[in-house]
Amino acid sequence: EPEVTQTPSHQVTQMGQEVILRCVPISNHLYFYWYRQILGQKVEFLVSFYNNEISEKSEIFDDQFSVERPDGSNFTLKIRSTKLEDSAMYFCASSAGRGNYGYTFGSGTRLTVV
Amino acid sequence: GQQVMQIPQYQHVQEGEDFTTYCNSSTTLSNIQWYKQRPGGHPVFLIQLVKSGEVKKQKRLTFQFGEAKKNSSLHITATQTTDVGTYFCAGALYNFNKFYFGSGTKLNVKP
Numbered sequence: 452e453p454e455v456t457q458t459p460s461h462q463v464t465q466m467g468q469e470v471i472l473r474c475v476p477i478s479n480h481l482y483f484y485w486y487r488q489i490l491g492q493k494v495e496f497l498v499s500f501y502n503n504e505i506s507e508k509s510e511i512f513d514d515q516f517s518v519e520r521p522d523g524s525n526f527t528l529k530i531r532s533t534k535l536e537d538s539a540m541y542f543c544a545s546s547a548g549r550g551n552y553g554y555t556f557g558s559g560t561r562l563t564v565v
Numbered sequence: 566g567q568q569v570m571q572i573p574q575y576q577h578v579q580e581g582e583d584f585t586t587y588c589n590s591s592t593t594l595s596n597i598q599w600y601k602q603r604p605g606g607h608p609v610f611l612i613q614l615v616k617s618g619e620v621k622k623q624k625r626l627t628f629q630f631g632e633a634k635k636n637s638s639l640h641i642t643a644t645q646t647t648d649v650g651t652y653f654c655a656g657a658l659y660n661f662n663k664f665y666f667g668s669g670t671k672l673n674v675k676p
Contacts, residue, residue, distance in 0.1 A: 486666075494600075494608060494653060494666040507663045542607055553598055553610030554664075 453477040455557035457543050463563045467532050472560045474526045474543030483526045484544040484554065485518065487511070494542070500526065533564045569656045571667030579675050584641040586670035588654035595657050597630055597637045598664060603650045611639075644674045 456475040464470050476483050485497040498508040500518055517529045526545075530537055540561050544554040570589045578584050588597065596615045600608035612621055614630035614637060621628045627640045637654055651671045655664035 493668040494655075496663050496665065499663060509663070553613055554608075555610065556600075556607040558607050 453555070455543055455545055455555050457541075457557035457560050459560060460558065461561045461563070463565060464533055466535055466564055470530050470533055470562060472528045472530075472541050472543075472562070474528070474557055475524055476526055476543065476545030477547075477555055478524070480545035480547050480555070482506075482546045482549065482552075483518075483520070484546075485528045486542045486544060486556075487539040488542065488559075489539045497528070497541075530562075533562075535564050538562055538564045569654060569665045569667040571654055571670055573670055574668065575671045575673070577673045577675065578644050580646060581643050584644050584648070584672055586639050586652050586654075586672075588637045588639075588656070588667050590635045590656050590665075592658065593634050595634075595659050597634075597657070598655045599628060599637075599639050600653045600655060600666075601650050602653065602669070606650075608653060641672075644672070646674050646676050648672060649674050 455477060458473045462470055483500040486494050487497055488494045496509045498512045498518055499506045503520060515531045519527050540559045542559045543557045546552040546554050568591050572587050576584055596613055598613045599611040601611055602608045612628050614628055617634050618632045619630040625642045629638045639652055641648055649672060651669040653669045654667040657664045
């Protein structure tokens, strides 16, 4: 079964450093998403991406965050200057379309900011 | 802002007992999805409901979408230890590109 692949599985970074989280969505999917989940809490929407541009973003997704699809297969989330409160599990997801399509989530990157 | 509330937060059942989790939205949803997250795992898509009053079944799981499209439920009949995990609902407004996740119901099944 097709999978969404995320790397790395765990990233430890110092506060103020930049991190890039990488995702390879399912190849024929058109919509891409980043969500995050602080330990033990609910899954929070960050951003959706379609046709090489952001289609929607949440209030969490401030100027410190950016997304890119640099080469037609990878989908990256960059956090420019990490804060302690950015520590969370970051999930990438993709879907074949809007409407009647579920999301396929990757296994996540656990980001720890120290 | 848009909120999707989910209850209960935790449910401990004996294997063989039934389980239900409920989801309520402050506003009318266009559709709702349900996900299961095993401990240490990632959310796995279970189902999507779109129509008012819709009921869908997957083996022992029954999903309902309320008539007003503001609430939904997931019912598991005769739970098994493999049902252990956190069940999330996720509701979307007119824009299918953003789903609001509920806080999840953590199900523990004792053998």
